[in-house]
Amino acid sequence: MSEWFAKSAAQAALTDVPEGRRWVLRGGDAALAAAGAAFGASLPAQAGGVARVAGTPRAALWLGPDEIWLGTSMDDGAALEAALQTGLAAHAHSLVDISHRNVALELSGTHAAWLLNSLCPLELTLEAFPVDTVTRTLFSKAEIVLWRTGEHSFQIVLGRSFRGYVSGLLAEVSRELAAA
Amino acid sequence: MSQNTCRTAAGGRIDRSRLVNFTFDGKAFTGHVGDTLASALLANGVHLVGRSFKYHRPRGLLAAGVEEPNALVAVVRDTARRTPNLRATQVELYEGLVAESQNRWPSLQFDVGAVNDLLSPLFPAGFYYKTFMWPRKAWHQVFEPVVREAAGLGKPPTEPDPDTYAQRFAHCDVLVVGAGPAGIAAALAASAKGASVLLCDEQPEFGGSLLDEPNAQVNDHPAAEWLKASLATLRGRANVTLLSRTTCFGYFAHNMLSLNERLTEHQATPMTGVPRERLWQVRAKEVVLATGAIERPLVFPGNDRPGVMLASAARTFLNRYGVKVGSRVVLVAGCDAAYLAAFELRAAGVKIERIADIRPAPGEAVHAAALSAGIAVSTGVTVLGTFGWLRVTGITLAHLADDGSVQDRETLDCDAVLMSGGYTPTVHLFSQSRGKLRFDEAQQVFVPGNSVERERSAGACCGTDGLRATLEEGSQAGTSAAEAAGKAGSAEGYHVQLLEGSMVGTPGVLPQPGNIPPSKAFVDFQNDVTSKDLALAMREGFESVEHIKRYTTNGMATDQGKTSNMNSLGFVSAEKGVALPKAGLTTFRMPYTPITFGIFAGYDRGDLFDPVRPTPTHAWAVANGAVFEDVGLWKRSRYFPRAGENMHAAVDRECLAVRNSVGLFDASTLGKIEVVGPDAATFLNRLYVNNFNTLAEGKCRYGILTREDGFVYDDGVIARLAEDRFHVTTTTGGAPRVLHMMEDYLQTEWPDLQVWLTSTTEQWSVIAVQGPKAREVIAPLVNGLDVSNAALPHMSMVRGMLGDIPMLLMRVSFTGELGYEINVPAGHGQRAWEMVWAAGLAYGMTPYGTETMHVLRAEKGYVIVGQETDGTVTPDDAGLGWAVAKSKPDFVGKRSLARPALVAKGRKQLVGLLTAEPKTVLEEGAQIAAVPEQPVPMKLIGHVTSSYHSAVLGRSIALALVADGRALMGQTVYIPMPGGAIAAQVVAPVFYDTEGAKLHV
Amino acid sequence: MQKFSAWSLLKEAFGGQQGWQPQWRRAAPKAEYDAIIVGGGGHGLGAAYYLAAEHGLTNIAVVEKGWIGGGNTGRNTTIIRSNYLFNESAQLYDHSVKLWETLSQVLNYNVMFSPRGVMMLAHTVHDVQVFKRHIHANRANGVDNEWLTPEEAKAFCPPLNIGDDIRYPVMGAALQRRGGTARHDAVAWGYARAADALGVDIIENCEVTGIRRDANGAVEGIETTRGAIRTRKVGVSAAGHSSVVLGMAGVKLPLESFPLQALVSEPVKPAFPCVVMSNSIHAYISQSDKGELVIGASSDSYNSYTQRGSLHINAHTLAAICELFPAFRRMRMLRNWGGIVDVTPDRSPIIAKTPVKGLYVNCGWGTGGFKATPGSAHVFAHTIAHDEPHAINAPFTIERFRDGLLIDEAAAAAVAH
C-alpha cells in the first residue's frame, strides 16, 4: 500500500497492523474492575482513555462508558482470554471476540493527522487529541476507531469490509502530499 | 498582437518583465504575470467585455473585484474544462489562457439580440407572467423553449470534468476572514501569544485595500513595506495558517465556516495530481470578519455603457495593475473617497475632465485637494445621460431645480466615467451567521449589530472609515477573539499618514427631471433591472423588498446583488417615502460567491462515492465469474453464469443443483448481533414477537421483529449459544438499524436489564451449504463432529472445527433443503470456503448467488423483509402469525397489532399465485384485480411481491399480497398488463415440498 | 381584474407602463369574515381562491405573517408529479396535476407549468421492483408512468451518466411525462390576484397570535398582530408553522418541522431538458426558465425553525449530482436556502377537520407540497365550505394515525433486504 504514498514515508505511510486478538468487554463497573485485575492494569475510565500493561502487547481502549476493547497479540491471546473468563466469572458482563471483525491500519508520518483531517471531522492537534487517545469516529462514510499511538502515528481500526474504502480514500488524499 | 496601450510606464504589482499571451474571443493579446483577465484587457484598451442578460446591451467592466456584474466570460482549457460565467476581474492571467465572451450572437461587437434593447418597452419586469398563455399548450411547446434559449448566461460544460477536488476539516482558535488591513492586524494580534489563527483571503495576494493605496504610510513606513513585514511575521509563526485564493463563502451554525481554496486555476499547466479546488470546513472557536466594503454604482441613465465604472475599480486597475482606464475621465462622486481616483489618475497623466459631485457640499479636504490639483469640480449635479454604444464617449450633467426642472445642462466628452455612490459594508457572512444587522443613519448603510455566533467584525465591513481606525479595530478584534478563545492577544496602536476621504454616500437613484424614473438607469446591471422596473413592480403592488426582488429579479443574478441591493432599497424607500431600514432587507444567502459543485462532492466519486463492502469470499467470486448486485453497501454475488448463459439459464442451473445435489452460498452479509448477559432471553422476549424463554441452548428459532407500530421491521434466525448468550441474525440491510433499535430500548427503556450487545456481522463469514448432499460434503471436514439428523436436527447449532478453523455450525435452511450455515472467523472465510468447495466438487457442488437464493426461498414461501413486506405489513399479513407468541403480555408492537386497521377485514395477506399459463412469469410489482378488463381507475386488490420461473417445478410461481387473500384460495384473480389481463389462481404460498420433509432428512 | 395578455403588454409599452394596476389590494383586516385562511402560501391563497370561485364565499381573508409566497412556496424546487403508489395519494396528486394543466388560463397568470417529464432513477434491483410496482399501480389508476431502460433514460436526458463507472449505475427509470415544473412565485401571485379580484382580502404582515373559541369550544375568531378578527371558520395552511398555529387552539398534531435545503447553480444555456429524481442517492434536479440548475437536497435530521440547513447535507446531494451528471462538476452553486417542512409520521399530508369545530388544517406536506398546491387547495376549500372533506382528501385525516390507517408511501418503498 505504501506505493500510494509516493513522496516520502516520513510524510505519511500506511501499513497493516499485524493480526492480534481483540475483545469487546461490556458490563457494569464491578465487571470492568474485575476485568482490569485479570488484564493486568486498571481499565481506562475516562473518555478516550488507553491503558497498557507495561512490557506486554496488551492495551485496553475506552470506547464507551460500558464498552472497553481489550487487545493483545496472537501469542498472548489464549492466556488473556482465559484470565478474563476466570476473572469475570462472578460478574454479569459480555465478552465477545471480535478479532476478525476489524482490521487495523497504521498511518504514520509527519502528515498523518493532516491526511486524516481530509475526511475526519475531529480536531487532531496534540493538544486536543494527545498520544494514547482513542475514539470511535468517522472517516468520510466509514466508522473507524482512531487511536493516536504517537505524535505522528495513528492506528485506524475499521470493519474489515471497509478496508478498501478507507485505504482508497487515504491514497487519494495522499496524492495531494505527493504533489505538494 | 495588440499593445498594452493603456499601461502606465511603471508601478503596480504586475511583473513587467514577464509577458503572458492570451486570447479573448479568438483575438490574441498580451498581459503580464500578475494581471487579471480584466486588467489585461483594459491594458489593451478593451472595455467591451460582455452583453447584458435581457437587452443584450454592450457592457464593460464595472468593478475590479468580486462584485463585477458585467464581465462574465467562459474560460476554456480544453473541451472538458470549460468554465462559464467567470468574472474577468477574478480570472488570473496565465500563459495561453483562452477566454470567450457570452450571451451574444454572432459576435460581441455585433449582437442581434440587442434588438431587445429597442423592444425593451415590451419586456417590462414580470412580462412573462402576463402572456404566452394561449393556446394552452403553446407555453411549453413554443414560448418556453424560446425563453429558455434566450435566458441563461454562458454555455455549460458538456463533458465529464476530469479535474479532482479536495476536502479538509480544520479547527482553529481564531479564523480571520479577509486579509486587508483589518484582517492582517487582527491576525497579528490574535496569533502573537500562541492562539492558532487561520487567515484567508479570496485574492491571490494578501493586502486587500492596502494594495490600492500607494501613498499610505503605516507606522512611518510605506504601506507596502508594512504589509510585507507583517506577512513575513505571520508566515514565521507556526500557529498561523495563511490561505490565499480562498473565499470564505458560508457561515453555518456553531461557528462552522466553509472556505473554497483554488489551487490550480491560475496555473498555465495545472500541476498533476493537485486538486483544482478544495473545500475547507473550519470550526473556529472565534471568528473575526474583516471582509471590507464594496463601492456602490450611481444609478443614472446610461450608467451601464462600457467605460462607466466604479471609482474604486479605476484605482485598483491603476495601482495594482498599472492600467489607465481612460485618457479623459469624468468622475461622478457621491462620496469623498472617490476623489482619490481622480488624484491618482491625474498623477498618472490622465486628464480629469471634471469631478461632478452629486452632493452640494463635498468634504473640504478632498475638495480643496482637487482644486489645488487644478481639477474642475461641480457640486450638486445629476447625470442626465451618457453617450456612446460600445464605449462611453460623453456624459450630460445638469443641476436640477427644486421643481425638477433642468438647469446648467452641459455635455462633456470623455472615454471613461468613474462613479461612486459610497461604500456598502460586506456583511454577508455576518448576516449568514444570523447576526442582526443595524442600520447606521449617519452612514446610510447596514452594519453588524449584535452577534449571535462567536464572532466580531472589524474594519470597513462594519462601516469603519479610515486606515488607522481600521488597523486598530482589527488589532482589537484579534485580541478579543484570542482572549475569548482562552488565549492571550496583543493589541497594537497604529499611526498612519494618508489623504483619505469618507466612504459615506447615499444609496438610491440620482434625481431626474420631473422625478420620473428614467429607463436605462440600471440598478442591477447583470439582470438588466432599471429603476423603472422597480417602480413598475411597486405600481403593481409588490411592496415588500423580497417581492420586488423576485418580480424584477433585482439582486438575483450571479453577483447576488452586491452592487445593486442597497440602491434598490434606497429607491424603494424613497418611492414609499419611508426610512430606508423600513423598506426591509433581502436575505444574504450562502454562498458569498458562486462555488464549484466539485468541491462539495470532493472525493465522493466512482468507487469511493460510497463504501464498497466486499464479503470475505469476494476474490473467489470474482475469479469464478460472479455477477454482482449492490445490496446496501455490500457487493453480493447475484449469479455465476457459465459461458453462454444468461441470468435465467444460470439461475435455473443453480436452483436445480441445490434441489438435486448441493449448492454453496455466501451469506456473510447477514447482520449478526451477540446478545449477552443474564437477562438476554428476557430482552429478546420483550423485543421480538416470538418466545425466547423456551429456546433451548444449541437451538435456533426464526425471529420476527416489529416496531411499536406493529409492522414487520426485520427477521432472522436466532441461536442460543448459552443460557446467557444469543447469536441474533438480521437482514443484510437491517443490521445497523436493528442494533440501533436494540440499544435504544436497552439504554432508555430497560436500563435495568443486564444484557449487552455487540455487532459481530463482520466477525463471521457465513458459508451456506444447501442441498440433499450437504451433509455428505461437510461431514468429512468437521473432525468427527456428529452432524447427523439426530445429533444436529433442523434449527439447531453446535460449535466445532472445520479442519483447523473454529466454527459455529448452524443447521438452518433458507432453501427448503437440508442445509448448514458454517460460521467461521472472517479472516478464515475464503480458506474455509475453498475447503468446502474442494469437498463438494465430487457432488457437483455449485456456487449460487442472491437471485437463486430468492427463487429457492420463494418456492418454499419464505418471505424476504423488504420484498414481501414494505413497512405496512404485519406478521399475520405476511403469513407469519404462527410466530407471534400471543401468550406474551407484551412485546414491541403487540399493542399496535390490536389497532382497528390492523385487525380489520380486507388486509392484504400473503398468498401464492399460479398463472393459468405456466410459462408466464408475472412482473414483480404488477397489480392484482378481482375482475379482468376494468375501466380506469381499476379496483385493485393487491400486488405481486415476488415472481420467478421455478426450474424444479417447471413453471412460474409468484408470491403476492392480496386483500383477504387467504379466503380466496383456489379462486382466479387477474393481473392487468398493457397487453391484457393475465389470469392466475390463488394458492397457498408454498410451492415445493409443502410438508417440509426435505428439511428434516 | 385587469386582463393580462400580449395585447395588454403592447398597450402598456406605448403607455409607458403607467396603466398597470396593483395585482392585489393591500387589504386591512375587517372586523369579521365568513372564513379566514392562515398562511399566504400557494396552498392558503389557492384555498381562498377556490372558496370564492367555487363555493361563493367571498367575505374571506388570507392572513400572512410575512409576505405572500415567502415560505415554502418560494423555497422549493417546483417539481410536479403524481406517480404515487397508493390510490389515495395518486388521486390527490393527479387531481392537482390536472388543475396545473389549465391553471395559467384559469388564473390569467402564466404560472409557467412545464410538463417536461419527471424521471425517477433506479439504481438497485430493489429500486426496479419498487418502481415497477408504482408503474403498474399508476397505470391502473390512470396516472401516466412508464419504465425506461438506461438507454431510453439517457435519450430522454442526455447529460445522464448511464455508464458502470459510478457506484450505483442507473438500472432504468420511471418516467411521468405529464410531470414537470412551474414558476413558484407566479403560483402565489396568480392565486392572490385572482382571489383578490373575487373580493378576498389578502392581509400581509399580519401574524396570528391566538385563536378564540366560544363556550362550546368552537372557533369564534383569531387574534393577530393587527387586531382581533371574528370568524367561525379558520383554515390553517401554515406549513412548517402549523404546529405553532394549531397549538393556539390547543390542537396537537403528529407533526415535526425540519430544515430542508435547495440550491441553484449559476444560469447557463439550456442543458437539462426534464426533471430527474434519484431517491436512493438523494438527488433532485431540473433547470429553471432562467437557466439555473435547481437542485433539492435532503432534510436535516433535527427539528428546527431556523430556515437553515447544514453544509454536509448539500454536499451529499451535490456528490450524487456530480456522479449522475459528471459534466456539472464544474458548474457553480449560486444560491442556497432553507425552508421548514412539516412532516407527519407517514409522510403524507393531513387535510382535515380538527377536533375543534370550525378549525381546519392542511399540513404535513413534508418535502412535497408544491406539486399538490392546486389540488390540495381545491379540496381544502371544499372541506372548509362544507365542513366535510372532499372524497379525495377524506383518507387524509388526523385519526388515521390512531387507527393505523396510514398512507405510508415512504415505507412502501422500503429499503432493500
Add this chain to the structure above:
Amino acid sequence: MLVIHCPYCGPRPELEFRHCGQAHIARPLDPSAQTADEWGEYLYLRENPKGMHAERWRHMHGCGRFFNALRDTTTDFFVTTYKCGEPRPAVSGTAPAGGQR
C-alpha cells in the same frame, strides 16, 4: 454541522451523532391497558416547539450512548445535554448566543 456536547465524550461534530426525536417519552408500562387515543399519542404525537426542545441524540459513531439535550429550535443552539434518566433541567428563555460552552 452542529457541535454537540456528548455527556460522556464532550463536544463532538454532529456527523458522529444521530437525532432520535423527542426526549422523555416513556414507553407505557402496560401497553395493553392503553386506550386507542393514548397509544396513538405515544406512537405518533410529538412536541414540535418553536423554542426550547428536549430531544434525544445518540453518539452513534462515538461512545454509542443515547442522551438528552435542550436545544432552541429557533437558533439551533444547545443549552445543555444530560444523561438518560436524568430529569429535564429547568431552563427558561432562549439559548445564549454562541451556544453551549
